[in-house]
Amino acid sequence: MKELLKKLVMLDGIAGYEDDVREFIENEIKDHVDEMFTDPMGNLYAFKKGAKRREKKLLVSAHMDEVGFLVHSITEDGMLKLSQVGGVDPRVLVGRRMKCGPQKVNGIISIKAIHLTTPEERKVAPTLGSLYVDIGSSSKKQTEQYVRVGDPVYFDSDFIEFGDNRIKAKAIDDRLGCAMMIEIIKGELEYDTWFGFSVQEEIGIRGARVLGNRVNPDISLVLEGSTAADLPNVPVHSQACAQGKGGVVSLIDGRTVYDREIREPILKKADAEGIKWQYKTTSTGANDNGAIHIAKDGCMAFSLSAPLRYIHSAANVLYWPDAEEMFKLAKLFIKESGAL
Amino acid sequence: MLNVLELQKKLVAAALPSGFEHKVAEVISEIVKPYVDEVYTDALGNVIAHKKGPGKKIMMPAHMDTIGFMATYIDDKGFIRVTNIGGISASNMVATPVRFENGVKGIIQIEGKADLTSAARNAVAMTNMFIDIGAKSKEEAESLVEIGMVAVFDTETKVIFNDHLVSPYCDDLICCVSLILAMEQLKDVEPVNDLYYVFSTQEEVGLRGAITSAYHIDPDLGIALDVCSVGDIPAVSVPMVVGLGKGPTIKIKDASVICNPQAVEFLRKAAKANNIPYQNEILLAGGTDTAAMQKTRGGVIAGCISVPTRYIHSPQEMVAISDVENAAKLLAAAVCQKIEF
């Protein structure tokens, strides 16, 4: 699954431009599903039969889009001004390498050299509006041969293993969820299951709304990445979740109050099988369940995430054993929910 | 006629925050069963009480969820950290008595180093708050309260001078009371329309129960029952013409919805024909189930009757009992009208 994750995070796909990611996933799963189709937004649906039928329809989903940018305008000097697609703290952009437009032209974001700044200036962080991407062009005309207004701009970030079982890459949120789903689809299922690879999550859980409308499940399992703030200067109750403690189970977030009814029996089983998991201790943020669980006449919801440090930056950090524990719990949920 | 105070006490005793409405849902289902043809719950826990009738479908939601807290972390000394469920102003919660769903009582307080001077009040967040249940250690606390358990305000429900009712959760239990009163009034009346009384869930966190139940019911008209702020108290932040004891309001607009003119007219007609006092309501902040119904499917004509309430989302809200009773009268009179639109 690590190799699969590596391939997935190295693909580029922001909200509205998920085509490459979707094509890759389609190729991976097409020989393992009974039904597969896309909708006008670009969500990818897959239905796989299991040994048994379910009484309560289950939808498992993860989103294909990552955070990134669109070219807002091109200056007369040929620099690219960006607007963000999804939430990005502009401070993580300075000094970064980027890939621009359909040709993936190399570009960099930086600010004038420190020697040329005053202490006062250095106190203020740059805003996205003041930053620009330099592709090495000297004019607007030259730039326009390679990149246009409206083109996507991505983080350029390699997949790197480091430290104690850790991985750094972009887009682990939520290609990890996609990787897990692909692995599950390639295996055998106990019960029939619907899988949805959603689009446009980062700009407001948009694709998930249509996913929920079309599949209209009774239970929704979302596989995501959750912000782990297990850092030295953060009080424990504000850390949300920590690396090394396994998959993260949500109790409540900005768009969903999770159902105890499905959560408790499954977590009991997880404990019995020695699967490591933790509760998320904060209630901010949201994921595709926010849209799915109130689509049409509604359904029950469960969110399971991997603790990820530095989410929404080019350098997400994952502790691999957490991914393994999350995967175990995901598979357990998919199996046990058939008996609910 | 049913007694407003008694009903409110009963509902408050069973009330829990958004997502945990099962207890109060049971209490309400028992009470309303004799007034309708069928009672059932849906995927999000909404209680739907259907009184079959000819004519068009009318959906009338009052929400049974409350704002409250959920335990997210128990620290080494047995103090419980919580997150809010629904809109809670953290600095207003200091020293409030609370009660967990299993009866365990406590007080919500604020970290010593938090600054409560007026400038910093708004910056106080739930992460600065904790609940003290009197436990001496983490183990003791864990034996009483589990992570994920919810808590509500543990304050009194009583009637004070001039028939004013003081209680936690007038938002929106007092409107559930009003809805029940209307159901009782219509119990033996031949229905003109197909009536769906809905005790909705998760309104406080985004009108979620109303969204799914409106989709399911697919009504022709929606009339919600919720509370609205007033302008007749000192230091009112937003001027409003609405006051306590002058009748329920007919909502024109709140932050989530502009009521359809047909719905406003429908309610005004009923009020005038039956001599029920009413006020015009424009609420600049706050949303209601009205919006959820209006945006369903191909659009629904929607309006709302509000019970004017002081100190909304504080541990002790206040209403005039006459307003509660008149709201019920107005709703009952309105839904007996033929729908011409």
Add this chain to the structure above:
Amino acid sequence: MTFKEKLQKLVNAYGVSGDEFRVAEIAAEILKPYVDKVEIDKLGNVVGYKSCGKPGAKKLMLDAHLDQIGFLVTDITKEGFLRFMAMGVDPRMLLGSELNVIPKNGEPIYGIVCSTPPHLQKPGDSAKSVPIDQMLLDVGMPYEQVIEKIEVGDYIAFANDALDLLGDCMSGKSMDDRACFMTIIHALELLGDSEFDCDLIIVGSTKEEVGGHGAMARAYIDKPDYAIAIDVGHAKTADSTPMDRTQEFGGGPIIGFGANSIPKFARKAVEIARAKEIPYQVEAIPAASGTNAWSMQIVEDGISTLVVSLPLRYMHSPVEMLTLSDVYNVGKLLCEFIKSFDGQL
């Protein structure tokens, strides 16, 4: 009536978000000759249908909203002045402005927003912007007369009619978005009896300014495969900054690229603009477009949406400004799109 006269009639008409029936009547009248049938639904949306005559054709919806920004009466003081709240209006343009109160029955009632008399101003006051809840509307009547005619909850709108400026520039209220409704009319005029391949659904929608519910309801009912939201976009003004989302005044229709104005659809529009030599501009729409496309895109099974914008200066003021050449070019692009589009992206 000429095209310009129809545009003037439409923008001068009254129809604040939530109360669009009056302007809907006028829009329906204007649309009628160009479609097979037209109706006004219970929400006040105008809907016109024009079949292409081919079985199994895809459905293409063209939407422009008819509602204008406005106000509501919130209180009547004992002196007969009105307090009000605003929906979508910058309070800085209200002092001394001319408004009409629209009572349920009877003629609009003219009023002026009070401004502080000079001798009562403290030094520095004139540099501060007055918050709306401190403003008052003077309708020139004593309390007893006011309460006979006006109720809390009555709507208020800008009072001025459209104005001609140099060349083909026009300025008025409600150019947002009725000028775009007229671009659709122009498109249908140019289309005439030409052949086309998609069934057309023309919508003059309600409540865009307060969330887009009118168009969302029509998307649910009519189930289009494709929907183009034609709304106004900000044209550069003398006080714009480089990072503002603005385009050139007179530069032609603005085609949006992004999740809410999907790239395939946008590329098609650009292709057609180039092929037919229609001036056009491109803008990045990274998330919500601020148009009806946002609410329509995720209705039920999902709809492919495109945002095409008309450059407009001073949006949400009583003096919104456009140039007719942009209006005609948006219409032309829509017409050519209708003629070239085979229903597949």
